[in-house]
Amino acid sequence: MRELECDKRMSHRFTVAIVEDNYWVGKLLESYSEQCGLKVICIVSDGEQFIGMYNELQPDILLVDIGLEGNLDGITMVQSLRGAGYRQKVIMVSGTTNIEHVLTSFHDLGSVYFLSKPVMLPKFQAAIRKAIDEIQLERSQFIEVPKPKSATWITVKNQKSTLPISENSILFIEKEDKRLTRIHLMNGAQMASSTNLSDILAQSSPFMFSPFKGFLVNMRHVVSYVKESGFPTSRRFLIHLNHTAVKVPLSRNLQKEFARLLLETQ
Structure with missing residues (x-):
């Protein structure tokens, strides 16, 4: 040829x-x-x-x-x-x-x-x-195409298959019941998985943090946190994230550790 x-x-x-x-x-x-x-x-x-x-x-x-x-x-x-x-x-x-x-x-x-x-x-x-x-x-044109740092891949079970997800693309994860977790992504999509939070956390970097029972949050996407209002007896905070209006709870007992980690990500 x-x-x-x-x-x-x-x-x-x-x-x-x-x-x-x-x-x-x-x-x-x-x-x-x-x-x-x-x-x-x-x-x-x-x-x-x-x-x-x-x-x-x-x-x-x-x-x-x-x-x-x-x-x-x-x-x-x-x-x-x-x-x-x-x-x-x-x-x-x-x-x-x-x-x-x-x-x-x-x-x-x-x-x-x-x-x-x-x-x-x-x-x-x-x-x-x-x-x-x-x-x-x-x-x-000197268009800067950002080169992401090496991604951390988390493998989760999705129906009958397994799927690798970049940790960077995850906003937060919540436990819905004993057999189901829901993964919230930066692009607004959600994915149901049978992989439990402890198995996900074991694959993650230190930037995935459990601020409250049944939740994991990606510290890279945290904007701020404030004390929960409207409930005078509440002892927890609410975490504000980029790309979503959903607020993730933060236990008062974990507030200092959360604040320290948040400083390290900025």
Whole structure:
């Protein structure tokens, strides 16, 4: 096959990670990537495995199939990465005819392109050009794309599967009953889980704090706390968080420890 003549936009060695469960499709995408001057840093078939590698790899571009091995599909994997604050360019690659998957890839995930299988070289080249154009535009305009610190991943049970969630994306968690916890996320979404609070806390950093029985709060998102009003005999405080109007209770006995930790996060 004739080697692709790549233009100057592709002369820089941008890095690409391929997340694809079909071996031969993965090798084809690797070949296309190399012809376009990209440096392929990994080919992974399992979404959860890739999340565990992401902090170290930090690729410029992701090529992601929707159907993957393991518990995570490609859409859920990218959603988890977005929740952790990662904003690398994503090109979805799939044989799906489900229009909802296509729309989700653009509206929810911010994909720059959707490649249908079988992937043809001209379409692949156009997708890479678009991704690189966006990267170079951001760099030329000195647009600061924040690089989050290494994320802490918390694995929770969600229905019949397990799901990794970035700790940074969690506002607070509350226990609803013996078998159910509810996880409140920065984007306003809520997720029910059968994972108990103690198991979640064991996976967390010191910034996840239990201010009151049945609650965990992410100290990174705390704005302030005030004494509960309206109840003269109340001995607790209420915690104000970013991104939500919900107030989380704080025990008076834990107020000093909470205040100390809050100072450390600021």
